[in-house]
Amino acid sequence: MSYYNQPAAANYNSAPMHAQRQRGYRICDQCGTPETPSVKFRLCGGCMTTQYCSQDCQKVHWPSHKAICQHTNLAKTLRKFASTHTTLLGWAGFQALQLKRVPANVRSSALLVELSYHDHPESHRRFSIAGTHIVPQTYIRDPLVTADIQRREQRCRQTGGIGTLVVILQCGGVSQVMPVEVDPPAKITWDAREDWPAVLNHFVESGRTDFKPISTTARG
Template sequence: MAYAQPAAANYYTTPSNPTPRQRGYRLCDKCGAIEQPNMRFRLCGGCMTTQYCSPECQKSHWPSHKAICQHTSSQISTSKQQTMGAGVNDDIVKGLRKFTSAHSTLLGWAGFQALQLKRMPANIRQHALLIELRYQPNTDSLRRFALKSTHIVPRSYVTDSDPLVGEDILRREDRCRRNGGIGTAVIIIQCGEISQVMPVEVDSPSKITWDTREDWAAVLGHFVDSGRIDFKPISTTSRG
């Protein structure tokens, strides 16, 4: 399908340097606050996936977060030992964490489009988006990964194989639905044997003005391969 304009408002625009960090798309895992330009979220140092708006929220959430945090850290350590050399694996593990954080808006948008959540919200409970990356050593930390392929897989790919991660996804899903959303989209970012699960809490499709796009994979590849983290989704709807 051909489109009159790209899916990103700045698709053809060369970003200024340094590229501004994306803000406003993450939730504090304790209080649910939305990240803002003047509110720098902090990642859990153990699993590097859970984020908090303050040290107080991080501290008070630790008793319930401890199990999944230690489990995630243990799995990452096991993957490092079973695959390539330790030095390369360290780079991949650290790189995937930074990649997921830096591209949070792009990955969330790609998951929304790939699972066709605007047309079929129920897909959020059945499917997940698997993004395979190729590692390429580079002095620029934002260009150490290139898009290899994408796949739609059963959500059980994650939830059944790792019950503890599944429980954490369900916890987020319950919170999202209580707030009027449709649930948690599961995005798996993988490079070799090392992977990062990114749960994205999705608002009601009626409140999202993004158009349905079938060229999402090409857009994902454009921003990932060029090392750009300034993705800005656009809408051509009357409410966009």
């Protein structure tokens, strides 16, 4: 063990004081100017991560920043879309994989939903359905995502569920994977529906976020 003559903190032995909020050292991503009390930085409104000392620097930097900005913003918007439409997307995946009839499909297949992006003030209305496909779960190449799905799968099956339903949202080269742990068949009240693509399209296109599946059991 090493010993030092002075403690690592300059105020180690002084009385505690209410700490003032500190900001990290920031520089303009275009010209490298450091932020000062008199030069307040602005964040890019799209990605909310790139920073500039002035509007002029933001304009100059835009041609080189555009691609990463759109990618980052799209990924963020896609996550919001998945969160807003969780019930709808989970139901569509359940119907697409025919889990009412073949529960084992949950372990081998996934629903891929291709989306088209449109500008709209509300984030959940910036997409429309371009297509839907049933794909093998090996379509997912990210090992961290695969490991998370396997963890959820194990947890779900230990509690009596049939497994983890996987819905993949894809738009412009950006993907969002939505895992949904599915209850055991005895608790599933949804009937099998063949019209799920039309229902999915209707609620997404109209911006509806109040989807409620029809229950066909007495508990419904």
